[in-house]
Amino acid sequence: MKRVWKPAIFSWEAPMDDACILCVDDETGILQALKRLLRREAYQILTAASAEEALEILQREKVHVMISDQRMPGMDGTDLFSRVRKKWPNIIRIILSGYTDIDSITEAINRGHIYKFILKPWNDQNLRLEIRQALDQYALAETNRRLQHTILEQNEALKNSNESLEKAVKERTRELKMQNHALELSRAVLETLPFPVLGVSSEGLVAVANQSAMDVFSKKSGFGPGAEASDFFEEEVLKAIHLVMEKNETLRLQVLPEQISLTITPLTGRFQGAGAVLVFSPPASGE
Known part of the structure; x- marks a missing residue:
């Protein structure tokens, strides 16, 4: 039976398809380790051996969380996430790195707006928890986006309703003025x-x-x-x-x-x- 992902923190079921995780690393061993780590989770796991391949996958798949190595040939994790943020800003982005260079971490946060920066080698339990929390973050953000959209629609409907009411009031006021004028004229005629x-x-x-x-x-x-x-x-x-x-x-x-x-x-x-x-x-x- 296919399992549907539900957020670990919130009690409501997320209004989204099965969670999709895209793992990006130029080392095949790392990708295999991530797939083994998450094989018992109710996630769809996609892998890419380069940033370019990851971008191709994003063109055809709906991804909720991306996990990428920082240092890869051609395009590193920061550059990749900087491009992902522009085109798919809702994806939650996690960097894996074997380096603790503060400048790299700062650049990744500023340019890629990453959710987490996790050092290699990772702790399996902690990484699983971080992924669940990332999915919860995605679900919460998605709910907020839907609520904002609903609020905008309601505000627009209220604006239209107010405009219609204002128009009706003006029309009614005009009619009353005409009726009052006609009544005054009738009284004047009657008196004469x-x-x-x-x-x-x-x-x-x-x-x-x-x-x-x-x-x-x-x-x-x-x-x-x-x-x-x-x-x-x-x-x-x-x-x-x-x-x-x-x-x-x-x-x-x-x-x-x-x-x-x-x-x-x-x-x-x-x-x-x-x-x-x-x-x-x-x-x-x-x-």
């Missing part, structure tokens, strides 16, 4: 009409009255918005208002003794049944 116009609610209250209506009916004390319509209209008119709202039909009648024409129109749309509009106009010529 030369005949009385008023609205009566379904509760029998005067809801609105233009200036002409106020001039005519203010002779009776208490007339105005909020007043009881029954205090100012005859029973015939009150029944007509009720009938108009009940049947939702316009009704015209003559108000005696002046023979004034009264048109009662029901409110429509979302205000249907909420009241009626009364328009008083003088009789037509010849009546």
Whole structure:
């Protein structure tokens, strides 16, 4: 049964394929020793006898950890990792070296950004542990990259949502300004009409009255918005208002003794049944 690598430190399973380790050394014996050391681990082990061969392998294989000798013919470990870092920056890089030259270690850290510098001969148990920790480091970095990507996506979605909301608010504000302007214009038109116009609610209250209506009916004390319509209209008119709202039909009648024409129109749309509009106009010529 194929074993799947899980990080040794963290309890969650890494969202990646089986761990792949690439070992690079110009000495065949070293490569064989590393393969023997890791043969019982659930890793895919790849080997390269030179830096050039290692770069060729990286072109076709997904590698998580690289272990390279420092001193090799042609291209040493530092140069190799410097190139790897530019093209495959997520790979965890470990240098093996039989030399303790501080300058070489410093150069490897600065140019190759290595994870560990391990001296030869290595301790088998320590090297296995270092590799497991390197894989844990890779898994943790991969999780952080995914989280950062998710955060960027969420931030972009939030930005788009805010822009849409801002656009909707501006549009709604524009609509409200237009509606307010239309309402103010309607009120101005209503006030300038030369005949009385008023609205009566379904509760029998005067809801609105233009200036002409106020001039005519203010002779009776208490007339105005909020007043009881029954205090100012005859029973015939009150029944007509009720009938108009009940049947939702316009009704015209003559108000005696002046023979004034009264048109009662029901409110429509979302205000249907909420009241009626009364328009008083003088009789037509010849009546």
